Amino acid sequence: MSNQGVIAANRFGLGARPGEVAAVSADPKGWLLAQLTPERDLPRPLMSLPSTVDDMSAFFKWIRQIAAEAKEHGMDPYHLRPQGAPGAAMAGGGMTGNGGDNGFSIEREYVKAFLPRYAVAVKARYDVAVATDRPFFERLVHFWTNHFVVSGAKPGAITMPPSFERDAIRPHVTGRFADMLMASSKHPAMLFYLDNYHSIGPHSKVGKDPFLRAPKEPQAFSIPQTAGLNENLAREIMELQTLGVRSGYTQADVTSFARVITGWTIAGPPRVPVYQLVLQRRLDAKGLFEFDDEEHEPGPQTIMGKVYAQAGVDQGEAVLNDLARHPATAHFIASKLARHFISDDPPRAVVDRLTTIYLDSDGDLGAVCTALVNSPEAFDPVPHKFKPPEDYVISAARALPALQSDAGSLLRAYGSMGQTPYNPPGPNGWPDVEAEWLGADSIWKRFEWANQAAQSVATTSMNPSDLARDVLGSMLTQSTAQAIARAQSPAQGLTLLLASAEFQRR
Numbered sequence: 422m423s424n425q426g427v428i429a430a431n432r433f434g435l436g437a438r439p440g441e442v443a444a445v446s447a448d449p450k451g452w453l454l455a456q457l458t459p460e461r462d463l464p465r466p467l468m469s470l471p472s473t474v475d476d477m478s479a480f481f482k483w484i485r486q487i488a489a490e491a492k493e494h495g496m497d498p499y500h501l502r503p504q505g506a507p508g509a510a511m512a513g514g515g516m517t518g519n520g521g522d523n524g525f526s527i528e529r530e531y532v533k534a535f536l537p538r539y540a541v542a543v544k545a546r547y548d549v550a551v552a553t554d555r556p557f558f559e560r561l562v563h564f565w566t567n568h569f570v571v572s573g574a575k576p577g578a579i580t581m582p583p584s585f586e587r588d589a590i591r592p593h594v595t596g597r598f599a600d601m602l603m604a605s606s607k608h609p610a611m612l613f614y615l616d617n618y619h620s621i622g623p624h625s626k627v628g629k630d631p632f633l634r635a636p637k638e639p640q641a642f643s644i645p646q647t648a649g650l651n652e653n654l655a656r657e658i659m660e661l662q663t664l665g666v667r668s669g670y671t672q673a674d675v676t677s678f679a680r681v682i683t684g685w686t687i688a689g690p691p692r693v694p695v696y697q698l699v700l701q702r703r704l705d706a707k708g709l710f711e712f713d714d715e716e717h718e719p720g721p722q723t724i725m726g727k728v729y730a731q732a733g734v735d736q737g738e739a740v741l742n743d744l745a746r747h748p749a750t751a752h753f754i755a756s757k758l759a760r761h762f763i764s765d766d767p768p769r770a771v772v773d774r775l776t777t778i779y780l781d782s783d784g785d786l787g788a789v790c791t792a793l794v795n796s797p798e799a800f801d802p803v804p805h806k807f808k809p810p811e812d813y814v815i816s817a818a819r820a821l822p823a824l825q826s827d828a829g830s831l832l833r834a835y836g837s838m839g840q841t842p843y844n845p846p847g848p849n850g851w852p853d854v855e856a857e858w859l860g861a862d863s864i865w866k867r868f869e870w871a872n873q874a875a876q877s878v879a880t881t882s883m884n885p886s887d888l889a890r891d892v893l894g895s896m897l898t899q900s901t902a903q904a905i906a907r908a909q910s911p912a913q914g915l916t917l918l919l920a921s922a923e924f925q926r927r
Contacts, residue, residue, distance in 0.1 A: 424802050425449040427894040431927040432806065433762060433794065434556030436816025437892040446894075453794045456557040457595045457787045464553070466545040467587055471538070474704045476580040477609060477687070478695045483534045490530070535579045540828035542583035543842050547831055551818045561594045561790065562586065563811075564761055567850040569605040569662060571614045573843050581610035582843035588706040598754060598784035599745035606658065606741060607710040609687040615848065620651035622683040622718025633715060650718075655679035657848045663744040665753035670725055677722040681729060682737045684717030685710070751779035757853070758793055764805035765854040768798045804896070804926035807855035810838035813867060817919050820892045823878040837866040868920050875915035885914030893923050 426446030430437035433453050445452040471479070553559045566586045573579035589608040593601035605611050612618040627633050628649075655678035659670050688703055688711040703709060712734040721730040727743065729736050744750060755775035759767030774796060775789050782788040793799060808816060814834055818824050826834070835841045839858070845851045852858070886906050889897050901921045908914035918924055 423449065424895050425800055427896045428800050428802070428927075429453050430556070430892075431816070431896075432799070432804070433560065435550050435553070435560060435812060436556075436819045437894075438819045438822065439888065439891050441819075442892065442894045450794055453557050454791055456555040457790055459595055460558070460591055463587065463591070464549040466548040467583075470542055470545055470583055470587070471580070472704055473581075473584040473588060473609060473706050473709060474695060474698055476584050477613075477709075479535070479538065479580050480577050483531075487530055531576065538580055539573060539843070540832055543831060543835070544826075544828040546583070546586075546842055547815065547818070547826065550815045556819075558594060561786075562591055564758070565590045565594060565601065567845065567853075568757065569601070569611070570845055570848045570850045571608075571610040572845050572847070574846055575614055578610060578614045581613065584706070585610035586843075593786070595787035595790070596785070597745075598750075598779075598786055599742055601786070602658075602662065602741055602745050603738065604706070605662070606654070606682070606737075607685065608706045609709045610706075611654065612685060612687050612710075615654040615657055616651045617654040617682060618686040620654070620679065620683050620685075621649060621716045622680055623650060624720070625683060625718055626715040627713075628716070628718070650676070650679055650683065652676060652679040654685075655682060658741075658744065661849055663750040663753065664747060665749060665756075668749035668753070674724050677724050678740060680718040681722050681724070681740050684713040684715075685734070685737060686713050686716065687711060745784055746780075748776075748780060751776045751784070754784075755779055755789070758789065761853055762793060762806070763796075763799055763801070765856075771796050771798045802896075804923070806927045807858055808925055808927060809851060809853075809858050810835060810840040810863070810867065811842055813838070813925060814870070816924070817871065817874055820888065820918075820924075821874065821878050821915070824874055825877070834870050837870065839863050839866075867925075868916075871919035872912075872916045875912045875919060879910065879912035879915055881911065883911040883915070885911055885918055888915070889918045889921075893918075893921075896923050898923060 423446040426442045426449045427437070429445050429449035429452055430442050550556070550559050550563075566582070569585075569590065571578055571582045571585045573582050585605075585608050589604040589611070590601065593604060609618075621628050652675055656675045659675060659678065660666055664670055688698065688709045698704060698708070701708070714733060717733065721728050722736070723729070724740055724743075729739055731739050752772065755772045756767065759771045759775060763771060771793075775792055778792040779785075779789050814826075814831070818826065832841065839860075840851060885908065886902065889902060889905050901917070901923055904921075905914045905917045908917055
C-alpha cells in the first residue's frame with residue numbers, strides 16, 4: 422500500500438473501506454480522475470426522495486393545516502398568535518414566533534410534520550456516502566452543496582435542501598461552474614431561501630400597482646408578501662457564491678443586480694396550484710422557475726462598470742455568466758477547493774494554478790479538479806485537514822461495514838457533534854477550518870460516539886490492528902499501532918482507532 426493510496430482514499434474521498442487502500446494504491450490519481458465524470462444514474466437511496474413540487478407543497482399544506490388548528494385554539498391564523506396579540510410569527514414564509522398558548526405549540530407541530538421527511542433525506546445522503554464507489558465525486562457534491570447553501574434552518578425551506586442538492590448540484594459537479602450557478606440561482610429552493618421569489622422591481626407594473634397581485638378570491642390563509650426590492654439573493658451570489666468579499670463590487674452593484682433578477686420567482690404554490698403544475702408537467706426544478714415580466718424592473722442596469730441592456734430574463738442570465746467568468750470568482754473558487762482538500766491555509770502556488778486552469782477552461786470544474794489532483798501539494802504526506810463531524814461519521818461507517826445507523830441515531834450523532842446535514846446556520850455554510858470543529862465539547866461527543874460505534878460492532882474474532890493497517894496504511898503511526906495492539910478488548914481497540922489523530926485527519 423502506498424502513501425498516495427491512503428491520501429487518495431482519505432484526503433479526497435470519504436475514508437477508506439476495508440481493502441480500498443490496497444485496491445487504489447496501484448494508481449491513486451487514476452482512481453480519483455476516473456470519478457470526475459457526470460453521474461449516469463441517481464444513487465438508489467436518492468431515487469425515492471420526494472420531488473421538488475412535493476417538497477414545496479408539503480410546507481404550504483402544513484401552513485393551511487396549522488392555520489386551521491390555530492383558529493381552533495383561538496389564535497389569529499395570520500400571525501399564529503393568540504387573538505389580538507402583537508407581533509407577527511410569520512414573515513416572508515418564515516416562522517419566527519412561538520404560539521404556545523392553549524397547549525398549542527407551533528414549534529412542536531412543525532417538528533412533528535417535517536422531522537420524518539428531513540430524517541429520511543439525511544439517512545439517504547449518509548447511505549450514498551457510505552456505499553459509494555465514487556467518494557471523490559460525493560465529496561464534491563457535499564462541497565458544492567455547502568457552497569450554494571439552501572438551509573433547512575429557515576422554516577419553510579426545511580424540505581428543500583435535498584431536492585436542491587439533487588437537481589442543482591449533482592448534475593454539474595464535473596461540468597461548468599456557470600451552469601451550476603445558473604441552476605442554483607433558478608432553483609425554487611434558492612429563490613425561496615433567499616427571498617427572491619417575492620422581490621419586485623420598484624418601477625415594474627406590480628411595483629407601481631401592488632393590487633395586480635392581489636388574490637382574486639378571499640384566502641383562508643396566505644403567506645405575507647413583501648411588495649419591494651429584496652437584495653438577499655443578489656448579495657449572496659456576489660459575496661458567497663462568485664466574487665467573494667473585498668473583490669471590488671459595491672453596494673450599488675448589489676442593488677443593481679437585485680433589480681436585474683426581479684421577476685425571478687417560483688411557479689409553484691401559492692402562485693400556482695399544484696394540480697396545474699401536474700397538468701402542465703412542471704414537476705422538476707426547471708419547470709418551477711418562472712420569470713414574471715410584470716414584477717421585473719425595466720431598463721438597463723450597470724454592474725461593476727458594465728451596462729446590461731438586455732430585456733427580461735436574458736439580463737439576469739448575462740450577469741450570472743459574467744460573474745461566473747470573472748477573475749475574482751476564479752480565485753475565490755480555487756481558494757475554497759484548495760482549502761477544502763489540502764489545507765486550511767492552502768499554498769499560494771496551488772491556488773494560482775487552479776485559478777489559471779479555471780479561467781483557461783471557462784470554469785470547467787472537471788478540469789480544475791484534475792489540476793487539483795495532479796498538484797504535488799495535494800499529496801503532501803502531512804495531514805493538514807481535520808474531518809468535520811459528518812465526514813467523521815461517514816468515514817467510520819466506511820471503515821466498519823457492520824456499523825448500523827438508523828435515521829434517529831444519525832441525527833443524534835450529528836447534532837451532538839454540532840453539524841446537522843442540510844441545516845447550516847447561515848448562507849455562508851458550514852465552516853471549513855479545523856478551529857471551528859475542535860471545541861472540547863464537540864471532541865468529547867465525538868469520542869463518546871466512537872466508543873458507542875465500536876461497542877456495537879466489535880466481536881471477539883475482530884482484530885483492530887489489522888483493520889487499522891488496512892484503512893490507514895502507511896499513515897498509521899507506531900504509537901497508535903501500539904496503543905491499539907495493547908487494547909484490552911476489540912471494542913477498546915476500535916475506539917482507539919476511531920479516536921486516533923490519523924483517523925480524524927486527512
